[in-house]
Amino acid sequence: MRKVLLTLFLALFGSVFAQGAITVWTHFGGPELAYLQSSAQSFEKATGTKVTIVTVPFGDIKQKFILGAPQGKAADLVVTLPQDQMGEMAVAGVLEPLDKYVTQNYVSSLEPVAVDAFTYGGKLFGMPMFAESVALIYNKKLVPNPPKNWDEFLAMAQKMTTGDSFGFLYNEADAYFNFGFFNMNGAYVFGKNADGSANTSDIGLGGDAGVAALNFIKDLRYKYGLVPDGVDYGVADGAFKDGALAMILNGPWALGDYKKAGLDFGVMPFPTPPSAKKSWGPFVGVQGVVVNAYSKDKVAAVNFAKFLVTPDSQIAFNEAGGRIPVSKSAVAQLASDPVVKGFTDAIALGTPMPNVPEMGKVWGPLADAIKLAQAKQDSNTTQIASDMVSQIQKAIAGSN
Numbered sequence: 001m002r003k004v005l006l007t008l009f010l011a012l013f014g015s016v017f018a019q020g021a022i023t024v025w026t027h028f029g030g031p032e033l034a035y036l037q038s039s040a041q042s043f044e045k046a047t048g049t050k051v052t053i054v055t056v057p058f059g060d061i062k063q064k065f066i067l068g069a070p071q072g073k074a075a076d077l078v079v080t081l082p083q084d085q086m087g088e089m090a091v092a093g094v095l096e097p098l099d100k101y102v103t104q105n106y107v108s109s110l111e112p113v114a115v116d117a118f119t120y121g122g123k124l125f126g127m128p129m130f131a132e133s134v135a136l137i138y139n140k141k142l143v144p145n146p147p148k149n150w151d152e153f154l155a156m157a158q159k160m161t162t163g164d165s166f167g168f169l170y171n172e173a174d175a176y177f178n179f180g181f182f183n184m185n186g187a188y189v190f191g192k193n194a195d196g197s198a199n200t201s202d203i204g205l206g207g208d209a210g211v212a213a214l215n216f217i218k219d220l221r222y223k224y225g226l227v228p229d230g231v232d233y234g235v236a237d238g239a240f241k242d243g244a245l246a247m248i249l250n251g252p253w254a255l256g257d258y259k260k261a262g263l264d265f266g267v268m269p270f271p272t273p274p275s276a277k278k279s280w281g282p283f284v285g286v287q288g289v290v291v292n293a294y295s296k297d298k299v300a301a302v303n304f305a306k307f308l309v310t311p312d313s314q315i316a317f318n319e320a321g322g323r324i325p326v327s328k329s330a331v332a333q334l335a336s337d338p339v340v341k342g343f344t345d346a347i348a349l350g351t352p353m354p355n356v357p358e359m360g361k362v363w364g365p366l367a368d369a370i371k372l373a374q375a376k377q378d379s380n381t382t383q384i385a386s387d388m389v390s391q392i393q394k395a396i397a398g399s400n
Contacts, residue, residue: 020049020050020297020300021049021050021051021052021297021300022049022050022051022052022075022076022077022295022297022300022301022304023051023052023054023075023076024036024040024051024052024053024054024075024076024077024078024079024304025054025055025056025061025064025065025074025075025077025078025079026053026054026055026056026078026079026080027055027056027057027058027061027080028055028079028080029055030256030257030260030321031256031260031320031321032253032256032317032320032321032323033053033055034320035316035317035320035321036053036079036308037053039307039308039313040053040304043304043307047300047303049300049303049304051304054075061078061081061085062081062085062088062089065078065089065094065292066088066089066092066094069094069292069293069294070093070094070294072294072296074094074292074294075292076291076292076295076296076297076298076300076301077289077290077291077292077295077301077304077305078289078290079129079289079305079308080129080130080287080288080289081126081287081288081289081290082285082286082287082353083117083118083126083285083286083287083288083352083353083355084285084353084354084355084359084360085360086117086118086120086125086126086288086290086355087120087354087355087356087357087359088357088360089125089290090120090121090123090125091357093293094292094293094294095125095126095290095291095292095293096125096290096291096292096293096295096298096302097123097124097125098124098125098126098127098291098302098305099123099124101302101306102124102127102306107124109311109327109328109329110128110326110327110328111128111131111326111327111328111331113131113284113286113326113352114128114131114286114288114326115128116352117285117286117288117352117353117355118286118288118355120355120356125290126288126289126290127288127289127290127305127306127308127309128286128287128288128309128326129287129288129289129308129309129314129317129323129326130252130286130287130314130317130318130323130324130325130326131284131285131286131287131324131325131326131347132251132252132253132284132285132286132287132323132324132343132347133251133282133283133284133285133343133346133347133350134170134176134177134180134249134250134251134270134282134283134346135249135250135251135267135268135269135270135282135342135343135345135346136153136247136248136249136267136268136269136270136271137240137247137248137249137250137254137258137265137266137267138246138247138248138265138266138267138268139240139243139245139246139247139263139264139265140264140265140266141243141263141264142160142165142243142246143156143246143247143266146266146268147271148271149271150271150272150273150274152271153168153247153271154224156246156247157224157226157246157247158224158225158226160246161225161226164244165244165245165246166226166239166244166245166246167226167245167246167247168220168226168227168245168246168247168248168249169226169227169231169235169236169239169240169245169248170227170231170236170248170249170250171231171232171233171236171249172217172220172221172227172231172232172370172374173232173367173370173371173374174232174233174367174370175362175363175366175367175370176283176285176363177249178213178217178366178370179282179283179351180270180280180281180282180283180350181213181216181217181280182205182209182210182213183278183280183281183282183350183351184213184272184273184276184277184278184279184280184281185209185210185212185213185216185276185277186208186209186212186277186278187204187205187206187207187209187210187212187213188204188205188351189203189204189205189354189359189362190202190203190204190354190356190358191204198354198356198358200356200358200396203389203392203393205362205366205385205388205389205392206385206386206388206389207385209277210385210388210389211381211382211385212275214369214370214373214381214384214385215373215381216273216275217370217373217374218373218374218377218379218381221374222377229374236248236249236250237250237254237257240258240263241257241258241261241263242261243263249270251343252321252322252323252324252339252343253321253322253323254322255321255322255339256320256321256322259322265339266338266339266342267338267339267341267342267343267346268342268345268346269342269345269346269349270282270346279349280349281349281350281351282346282347282349282350282351283350283351283352283353284347284350284351284352284353285352285353286326286352288309289305289308289309291305309327310327311325311327311329311330311333312330314326314327314330315330315333315334318330318334318340322339324340324343324344324347331344357399358396358399361392361395361396361399362392364391364395365388365391365392365395366388366392368388368391369384369385369387369388372384
């Protein structure tokens, strides 16, 4: 049935909206890149629109697009952009507002968090494609029965941490991966104004909550003996794929490779320690398709974007790489998938990443603070947290 619906969708676009040529920038790799290339070929065959896919490193897309778009040196659309980068690009004037291209029915068919994520200044600047957060992914061969609480998690992780294997690892110095530990201790990035917008003068990553978070992150190494020095994304991810790691904090972007490695895995929210003020809750990111405001073929770009975000396309994308759809219909159709449920449960506990430009000033100081806290057992986390907030405040003040 899904194949029939996609065929009808493309037939409609082919008969009405045939256009020239568009270029897509993407950071996808592996199965997800193969999915995008296949989608482009189907769209091109049905519409006559030539679609060229160019891979660009994730960390380079934002700046390259901001600088290149006004000069005609950027792609017609990006697949995909996270919402925390969208605000800065919208302010720079390089993103096309999409309100006039979509219907209210389309907007209401999406999860509200996804619409909010790509709305800036009252305008929709992207077509949401999937939501994501980190969660605890466990190898069922090593963990046949997932931990029910923190004590069970800790006991399992410590037992499995030997000279040849590890119980739990993650990208230890990364701000995004660590945010759940701040959140569970009551910390937040920005406060809220009366109208619900971000109050960037109210930074909640310091104080007692920030200190508690940094202490917990430090304890994962020195108190609990779980995460040694030098563990980054590649180390943790590689160990999990090799079957040498029982549990990892990672996101749905990794699932395609885990399936390819033949792993039988489960997904669940990270267990909350009893010392926390509330449940662990990660950053919730939404990624979507954005269109170049300077594109010479906006109609074709928008039409390809619309094709990629249909419920059936989102389900196909989930099958390719495990990403979590934001279409209500797609989520309902995948409700029986335990992996989708595991990430959906984690996302429900999380906090959407701010989409304001000032968020770009947070990542560096937050990551630096985490590294300093982990550097030695007696690190002064109170001073580190205070310095972090001051650095963020100065960076934001300098950008205004």
